[in-house]
Amino acid sequence: MNRGATVGLMFLLAGPLWAQKDSAEIEHFEMRVRPLLINQCLKCHGEEKSKGGLRLDSREGLLRGGNSGPAAKSGQPDQSLLLQAVRQVGELKMPPEGKLKGQEVADLTTWIKNGAPFPSGPMKTLKPLPLARAADLLPNSAELAPLLEGWYQASSIKSEEGNAVANWPDSSGKGKNLSAPSNQGPLFVAKSKVNARPAVRFDGNAKLTGFSTVGPPVSPGSIFLVVHLEGNLGKPGGQLLAWMQPSGKESSKFFVDGVLSSPILENPLLWQGGVRGELAEILLFNKALSESERVGIEAYLARKYALVLPGSLRDTAGSFSKAEKEFWSFQPVKDRPLPAVRDASWAKTPIDRFILARLEEKNLKPSPAADRRTLVRRVYFDLTGLPATPDEIEKALQDKSPRWLESVVEGLLQSPHYGERWGRHWLDVVRYAETTANDANAVMRFAHRYRDYVVHSFNQDKPYGQFIVEQLAGDLLPDTTDISLKASRIIATGFLMLGPKALAETDKEQTRLDIVDEQIDVTTRAFLGLTVSCARCHDHKFDPVPTADYYGLAGIFRGTEPLMDENRNATMFQEWPLFQIAGEKPFLVMAPREGLPVNLQVHLRGNRFQLGALAPRRLPQILAGPEAPVLSSQSGRLELAQWIASKGNPLTARVMVNRVWQHHFGTGLVATSDNFGKRGESPSHAELLDWLASRFLESGGSVKALHRLILSSSVYQQATRSNAAGETADPENRLLWRMNRRRLEAEILRDAMLAVSGKLDRTIGGNDSGEFLYREAEIQDPKRGFAPNKVKGDHPFYNASLRRSLYLPVVRNMLPDVITVWDGADPYAVTAVRTETTVPSQALFLLNNPLVREQALQFGKLLLSEGKPDDTDRLRRACLRALGREPVAEETAQGLTFLKAYAAEAERLKTPGDRLAAAWQSFCQMLFCSNEFLYVE
Structure with missing residues (x-):
């Protein structure tokens, strides 16, 4: 082989609620239980083998049981033989290889408690996905070591960022190190454009010599290069180039990312001159490798450097039916025209037209408008989660403007308590907590910074797209000198840190993968309304999400570092100082660090030790198409975030609009607000959902603008009054002929x-x-x-x-x-x-809980210390504060009778203490226990 003396001369670079509950239980089974049964149980208790007469591949088999009796009692986990076996507290201990993890036992317990739901039909053993196109082939493997002439890995260079490379060691064992002529050494790059791996930067003049002759291979040989080329030939993340020169008269072959390239590109004349780019690895062999050998080396290099090869895209491409492609939620958002209605006088806003059109189809009429007091109480609780004070109620009642409600709404949207109310809704979705759960349940001391970020974001009316990007990739946005903005972006990524973590798990990689699974689950459900994590062990049972798509997303999140100190028994989640002001303690944050980009192989049946095809980092194919890999030298979180936040994403705006609607009406237009897939509910008003999503996008993702639109509508301002026609035609009130209590x-x-x-x-x-x-x-x-x-x-x-x-x-x-x-x-x-x-413990709580008793006492003391010193006035003020209205005459009479009787009884029993305060404490507690206090009309 005629090998070049100068590496740089080898190449040239030119430049309803019940439905929600049912859905949640099925999701629990698909995500937590099915994979567990398959991995731990079906090999002995499935279709092919049923030891002890027990089969666990169907609900019927589970309840029928085997020789020892039924394996489970629906709704009774503690009475279920399966739970006794996996807890290993009796004679029967399963699985025989060792105990399940605590969380796995908990997942089975929850499943049986929920009634052990199975999807319809028996559970089949899953067909394995195809293995990778070729297993990784190491350059120094037994079959290739004799052919290996030179192996140069930038990761083997001991140097600092920007230093000239004087010597590039040979990892082949042949001792053919490359050295730089005086003042012509290339520069070392610690985190290069080859997916943040170390590389050597050549500018066209830099050289490394170490061989006796100059030029590309003209006799049998093979060259592999992992490089980020500058100019038109380069691409984000780097490329894999392979040059095969066979013996005899056969022409050479040139491959780019595993694909045979143009004969023009393989011309040696084009590859003479100085290199411009960042070079991460060089492999030199003294013969043209076979097809399988080349593919094996490419598989090794692609996985090592997280390269996206067309072959891996092709191998993991999904195949979707026409019905799957045309599913309603995957279609672009359309700005729907307003429907025609027979009686337009009721419709204050376009929203009302959509609602009224559906009501008229069923010959239903909307309910009358609620009175002012009811509306004031409703909007105060809806927007701030706090009751209106008597003064605030009176101000609204005295406002003579026809736009009085708009004034109330606007004032509440500007209240700092608005962000607390709507921030709490978001914290539900993102599983906010301040401990890790699992083994240690360790305290996440700085989780509150994320909570306060959410509150501030809602108060700011931060554009929803920005809100998404900051939470998923705030640390990857362009740097800024504004320390407050920088801190906010970093804190926002606490979104990725909030989930449960098994810090004491000995298998640290399994811990990482479980965190990745949880991050995929919360990201896709929160922003897209899809249950993608159901595809961890097998293609999604209901939605067009192949397992390869799950691992495409998993690669994105696996390139993020949520943990540190993984060499310790108890791993620690990332907590680190963002900045420090002189004389003060460091400002610590709980936020992930960006790691090295990776592409994961499919884990067959969710088992990380059974690997299938390499799944390149990419977006869900049903939405983004099969040829949409994440081409980035970073993890890909930023690209994922920007795609989710883009106006062209068919799900994002619909999902958020639906959440806002849900919190104003009790149920979303799509009742299953985190499942817009096949197992989710269809929208009750599909055209209205799209119309609202269009307005949301037009406003730049303003949630406050959405509130203004919804709260100004007649449908929102309806009374909760029922009627026979509505109850008969639409008992669940999905058509909104009245407001929901x-x-x-x-x-x-x-x-x-x-x-x-x-x-x-x-x-x-x-x-x-x-x-x-x-x-x-x-x-x-x-x-x-x-x-x-x-x-x-x-x-x-x-x-x-x-x-x-x-x-x-x-x-x-x-x-x-x-x-x-x-x-x-x-x-x-x-x-x-x-x-x-609605359970007895709630009534007992209101009667006996110290919090309720104490606040009733303080309420009574407040009434006694303010206003006129007579009980009639106190009763009036009590009802105004607690219920938002004055008592009617009968209520006043009953209240006075109660107070007199209470005082008399206390006198008879010689009850110690302030009897007047005790009487008012009891009356105020009665108000707290009333449905009128507990419910919003």
């Missing part, structure tokens, strides 16, 4: 009691919760801040705190009663729609 959420119920009693601390933001949790924690490593949580749900802090519930500690698996009893969001997973139960 809604119960206050857990946090808002607590906040309302504090506000009415006059004790609410309205301070915005801060880290009361994080610092409290950290002080109370078992601080095992102060230097790293590693501190397992010790605070339980019954800690006195929860009742003593007077701050809004948004600022209470959020401890996974240990929430306080005021949150759990009233169906607060589970911070372990995405909560798109909170369930609403």
Whole structure:
């Protein structure tokens, strides 16, 4: 082989709620249970083999059981033999190879508790995906080592950024190092354009010599180069070039990214001259490698440098049916024309036209408008989560302008408490918590910075697209000298850090992959309304999301570093100082670091030790097409974020508009607000959804503009009054012939009691919760801040705190009663729609909880200390503060009778203490217990 003396001469560069619940349970099965059964159970208890007569590939088999009896009792996990076996507390211990992880047992428990739902039909053993086109072939493998003449890896160079490279060592073992002539050495690049890997930069004049002759291969040989070329031939992330010169009269072959290239490009004359680009690796062989050998080397280099080769795109391309491509939510958003209606007088806004058109189809009429007091209470709770004060109510009642409600709405949108209310809705979706769950349940001391970022973003009316990009890739945006803006962008990426983490897991790579799975789940459900993480172990059962697409996204997130100290038994999540002002402590943030870009191989059935085809980083093919890889020298998070935030994305605006509608009406136009796929509900008003999405896009993604539009409509301002025709034709009120009555959420119920009693601390933001949790924690490593949580749900802090519930500690698996009893969001997973139960424990809470008793006492004391010193006036003020209205005569009479009777009974029983205060405490607690206080009309 005639090998060149100068590497640089080898080439030239020229320049409804029940539906939501059912959907959530199926998603739990698909994401958590099906993969577990397949990996751990079906080899012995499936279609091919059923040891002990037990099959676990269908619900029927599960409930029928085997020789030992039924494996599960629906809804009764503790009575289920399967749970007893996997908990390994009795004689039967499964699986025989070892215990399941704690979370896996918990997932099975939840599944059986939910009734052990299966998709219809038996669960088939999954057909494995094809293996990679070729297994990686190392350059120094037994079959290639004799042919290897030179192996140059920039990663082997010991140098600093920008230093001249005097010597490039040969990794082949042949000792043919490359050295630089005086003053002609190329420069070392620590994080190059070859996907942030080390490289050597050539500018056309730099040289490295080490061979006796000059020129490209003219006798049998092979050259492989991993390079980022400058000019028209280059592409983001780098390229893989391969040159094969066979023996005899056969012509040479030149491959670019595994594809045979033009004969013009393989002409040696074109590749003479100085190199301009960043070179990461060179491989020289003394013969033309075979096709399989070349492909094997290319597979090795592509995986090592996260290169996207056309072959891997082709191998993992999805195939979609016409019906899948034409599914409603995958179609572009269209600005729909307003429908014709018979009686347009009711329609204040275009929204009303869409609603009325559907009502007229069913011969239904909308309900009358609600009265002013009702509307004031409604918009106050909707926009700030706090009750209107008597003065605020009176101001609205006295406003003679026909636009009085617009004035109220505008004032509330400018309130700092607006961001707290709508920030809490978003925190439900992004599974906000301040501990990690799982083993240590370690305190995430600085999670509050993300919470406050969300509140501030809603108060700012930050454009929704910007909100998306900052959370997914704020750290990858262009640098800025504005330290406040920079800090905000970094803090926003806490979105990627909030999920549960198994810090003590010994298999650190498995921990990483589980975090990636959780990041994919929250990203796709929050922004796109798709359950992509269901495709981790197999192609999505319902939606057109192949497993290769899951791993395409997984590669994007795997290139991000959420953890540090992975060589420790207890890994630590990323906490680091963003800046430090002289004389103050460093400003610490919980935020990921950008790592090296990677492309993952498909994990067959979710098992990382059974690898399939290489899945290049790319966007979901059903939406972006098969030829849309992420070509970036970064992780790809920024490209993903920008694609999600783009106006052309058919899902993003629809999903967010639907969320806003849901929180104003109780149910979204799409009831399953985090599932716009096949298992989700179809929209009740598809044209209205698109019309609203179009307005949202027109406004630049202004959520406040969307509020103004919705709250000004007649449909929003309806009364909750029922009628026989509506109940018969549309009992679930999906057509919105009346307004839905809604119960206050857990946090808002607590906040309302504090506000009415006059004790609410309205301070915005801060880290009361994080610092409290950290002080109370078992601080095992102060230097790293590693501190397992010790605070339980019954800690006195929860009742003593007077701050809004948004600022209470959020401890996974240990929430306080005021949150759990009233169906607060589970911070372990995405909560798109909170369930609403009615159970005896709620009444007992209102009767006996110390928080309720104390705030009723403070409410009574407030009434006794203000206004006129007579009970009739106090009753009037009590109803105004608690219910937003004055009592009617009958209520006043009943209240006076109650107070007199209470005082008489206290006198008879010789009850100690202030009997007047006790009487008013009891009356105020009665108001707290009333449906009128608990519900918004």
